Amino acid sequence: MNASMTNALADLTQPSATTTLDGTAKKLQVDADYRVELGSVAKVWTDLAGALSKIHQDGLAPENVESVMYIFRIVRNMVAGVTPNQDRARSAKVPDLIQELISQAAHTHYGNSAYILMLRAGVQALSNLLTGNETSKNAIWNLLLVKAPSPSCDQNLLSTLAGISDETIVLSTVMLSYNCIFESRDRSELLFSTVAGQKLMRQLLLESHAISGHEERKSFEMIYTFFNHLIQQDYFSNMFEGLEALADRLLEEEQDGTIRYHGEDFHKKDSEEVVPELQGLRIEEIQDEEDDIKDTSKAEQTKKGGKKQYLAEEQVILLKMVDSTIYNHHEKLQEQFQKEQQQHTQTASINDPFAVDETDPPVSQETVEFLTQVFVKVSGLTVEIFKTLDKPGVGQHGVEDLANVSSGLILLLGCFAHMSLYEDGRVASENNAQSSEGDVELDLELPAQLMPLPDWFKAQHMAIVQGGVVESAIELLRQADTSLARVTKPVAAMPNGTASTQAPSNTSNPSMTANTESSYLSNTSTTQGQQSFFVGLKRDIVRLVGNLAYRSRHVQDRIRNCNGLIVMLSQCNIDDANPFLREYAILAMKNILTGNVENQALIEELQPIEAVDHPALQEARVTSRLDDQGRPVLSQQKP
Secondary structure (H helix, E strand, O other): OHHHHHHHHHOOOOOOHHHHHHHHHHHHHHOHHHHHHHHOOHHHHHHHHHHHHHHHHHOOOHHHHHHHHHHHHHHHHHOOOOHHHHHHHHHOOHHHHHHHHHHHHHOOOOOOHHHHHHHHHHHHHHHHHHOOOHHHHHHHHHHHHOOOOOOOOOOOHHHHHHOOOOHHHHHHHHHHHHHHHOOOHHHHHHHHHOHHHHHHHHHHHHHHHHOOOOOOOHHHHHHHHHHHHHHHOOOHHHHHHHHHHHHHHHHHHHHHOEEOOOOOOOOOOOOOOOOHHHHHHOEEOOOOHHHHHHHHHHHHHHHHOOHHHOOOHHHHHHHHHHHHHHHHHHHHHHHHHHHHHHHOOOOOOOOOOOOOOOOOOOOOHHHHHHHHHHHHHHHHHHHHHHHOOOOOOHHHOOHHHHHHHHHHHHHHHHHHHHHOOOOOEEOOEEEEEEOOOOOOEEEEEOOOEEOOOOHHHHHHHHHHHHOOHHHHHHHHHHHHHHHOOOOOOOHHHOHHHOOOOOOOHHHOOOOOOOOOOOOOOOOOOOHHHHHHHHOOHHHHHHHHHHHHHOOOHHHHHHHHHOOHHHHHHOOOOOOOOOOOHHHHHHHHHHHHHOOOHHHHHHHHOOOOOOOOOOHHHHHOOEEEEEOOOOOEEEEEOOO
16 A cells, blocks of 8 residues: 555556555544554655645646545544654644645635635644644644745735635634643734734634524634633633724725735745645735725825724624623522522532532633723713714614624623623521411521622623723713603604614623614605614613622722713613613612612602603693692593
8 A cells, every 4th residue: 555655656656556545534434544554654754744745846737636635534543642742743844834735725726616625624634733733733723823834825824714615614723723822822922913814813702693593503613712711711811902903903904905915935036836726815905095085094094093993893792702602601600509599508419510600700800800891992982973863964883883783882881791790699498397276387588697798700790990981971861861762652653664784782692693683764965864773772871880799899989970860860761762761770770779878868859851752652641740739640631
């Protein structure tokens, strides 16, 4: 088999070459001893590298694609679980050559099945070459993100592969990347510090959003695992800022009119390593005068910081990831608490494999502090947006910008709402207690007992409050109360008769179906169209403020000091654009006033000014007024 494979590699054009290579790959897949035996022969790796190098130098021709696929499969199977073979392949520069040929195929496949099969085998080979081998991980990860083997090789190869519409290629790419970042801070940090790493993150996030309705796909689960691991390793802020830097870079490249698919040196004419067939991959946009004007406007916005302020789509998707992580932690704690209630115990069963350790927070303290900074920034931007809604030129905010800002804001509010909730009571019961008659055994429920809050919960609660979330939320609610019209009729009765498609933020779940759609209108050329992006916002703000104020004198005082009592009290009203707003507001006011004499006194000083008729009362021909003592009086008009 060794000699026949050598002959096949020497002349891939002979009829029996593909048959021989296919047979070798299949035997290596099922025979672990043969992997060790064949891989120990140095000439095998020399022949494999020689064949790949010749194809690379000549250019990947369509007639060689099948042979390359079989060579990739041979490498993939021969290095699987055999560290010495991984080392020999690395010494022979096999990973470099695989990367070169994958780069050529990734930009010329055009959906051709033969190229797709070759790409699958190539990515799987790279993944097996580094699995369990720290030296290979460092070398291959560096080639993929820092410095490609040659100027002709796509430095952004991983993001290119992640963007191919093939489940196996995407899954293999994510698994390769996960293997590299797992338990390695140095390799993880390359994701944030290199453009190739930032583009990989961006593409994976966009891919996860595109397939979010198909959670059964393994690639979705693997992408979520990839980012959840990074979040748990306290890299959320690094990822978020890296994506922001990439968004600015892509905007600059868009204005330059050049889309870069390769490294900085790819188009240098003096490079002898550039493959002629790939030199045409540079894309120059042909612009007319109108395009030039638009680009100039974008450039001016960037200089002024206007464009840079908006959230990028991939940043919003990353917020969904962290929201899902926090939500899952909260849900498991809730399930654990309910189980304890049923079992009448104070601690979760140690045999429960899904029990959450109450000493572990959903995310790190640093992540919470960073989220507060993002919220303060985004809420401030939203306030400025609200101030322009009733001015001429209300269409200045694009659909994408408004969708990203509103979705990001709703997600942040959801994160803080879940982090501010914790069960601090347990219902204790006494079994087999006798009734007064002495002949019936009953379970008598005793009053709830307050349980001590975990230190991490108190620390994160304090970080949220001290980070200015309360003041920012109150200011945002005050401006929203002024700028967003209260809807007093069902959404179905709105213009165009289109019902809201935006789910409440408290329906967050692991599938990350949080708000990303505008509601009953998507036309930003009208004030009403822009307001539609913020359906449910006031309700979510009220819910968060009420949660934070629960048994917290510090938060209660902050709300009063920023003049938030009146604006919170004003939410005790029906608003069909904010379902259950009144109910959340009543509960929030209870939390704000409980045990706080100063807040109670301020509310007692309020006096009714006038009675405002509700549209529902008007339809029933019922009017309201205040009597001499300031009490509301209802009267019905005659037909």
